[in-house]
Amino acid sequence: GIQVEQSPPDLILQEGANSTLRCNFSDSVNNLQWFHQNPWGQLINLFYIPSGTKQNGRLSATTVATERYSLLYISSSQTTDSGVYFCAVAPRAGGTSYGKLTFGQGTILTVHP
Amino acid sequence: DAGVTQSPTHLIKTRGQHVTLRCSPISGHKSVSWYQQVLGQGPQFIFQYYEKEERGRGNFPDRFSARQFPNYSSELNVNALLLGDSALYLCASSFPAGTEVEKLFFGSGTQLSVL
Numbered sequence: 001g002i003q004v005e006q007s008p009p010d011l012i013l014q015e016g017a018n019s020t021l022r023c024n025f026s027d028s029v030n031n032l033q034w035f036h037q038n039p040w041g042q043l044i045n046l047f048y049i050p051s052g053t054k055q056n057g058r059l060s061a062t063t064v065a066t067e068r069y070s071l072l073y074i075s076s077s078q079t080t081d082s083g084v085y086f087c088a089v090a091p092r093a094g095g096t097s098y099g100k101l102t103f104g105q106g107t108i109l110t111v112h113p
Numbered sequence: 114d115a116g117v118t119q120s121p122t123h124l125i126k127t128r129g130q131h132v133t134l135r136c137s138p139i140s141g142h143k144s145v146s147w148y149q150q151v152l153g154q155g156p157q158f159i160f161q162y163y164e165k166e167e168r169g170r171g172n173f174p175d176r177f178s179a180r181q182f183p184n185y186s187s188e189l190n191v192n193a194l195l196l197g198d199s200a201l202y203l204c205a206s207s208f209p210a211g212t213e214v215e216k217l218f219f220g221s222g223t224q225l226s227v228l
Binding site: 031 | 157201216224
């Protein structure tokens with residue numbers, strides 16, 4: 001099956017710093033989503049971005065489908081950004097993914113005040 | 114509008130028992146997916162239902178089963194519980210329409226502990 005690798009595995013920042021999280025995947029995808037899991041376990045959908053660039057406030061994401069990677073940018077980080085960030089994909093070969101996503105291992109982000 | 118709701122939030126069972134987890138999707142969503150998240154790992158796909166039909170199944174044993182009801186809510190059943198079934202069980206719903214046809218929205222999960 002498709003492989004998803006996220007880096008770095010851990011990231012520690014001071015409030016106000018910027019960061020870039022990376023997601024590499026092993027096959028062509030037609031579905032790529034970024035999620036933030038807060039310390040209480042809630043998974044929040046940040047972006048649906050199988051290709052191109054999107055921005056939402058301090059967060060932005062870029063997926064270069066031809067090179068099989070996606071980047072999540074967090075600017076001016078806040079303590080509330082702490083948690084685990086997951087990239088999840090579905091391979092293009094499978095057609096409609098019907099909600100079946102393969103998740104990476106996540107990046108644990110800690111933002112200190 | 115209410116988000117995806119799951120019940121119960123926490124559950125403690127003993128080995129060999131059976132468990133039923135419930136999920137109500139966002140109003141208007143017709144697709145429900147189930148995921149298992151073991152501590153320290155990313156969620157793993159278990160099942161997906163769309164319009165009350167199973168559309169996808171992950172690599173889980175037959176002890177795991179699910180169904181979707183006419184109102185699009187869903188149940189996940191696990192028989193003969195093992196210690197390794199202890200995990201956070203997540204339900205996600207989506208609305209297959211428009212350009213973001215498969216954007217998933219997750220519930221808060223059910224934390225299952227098997228003793």
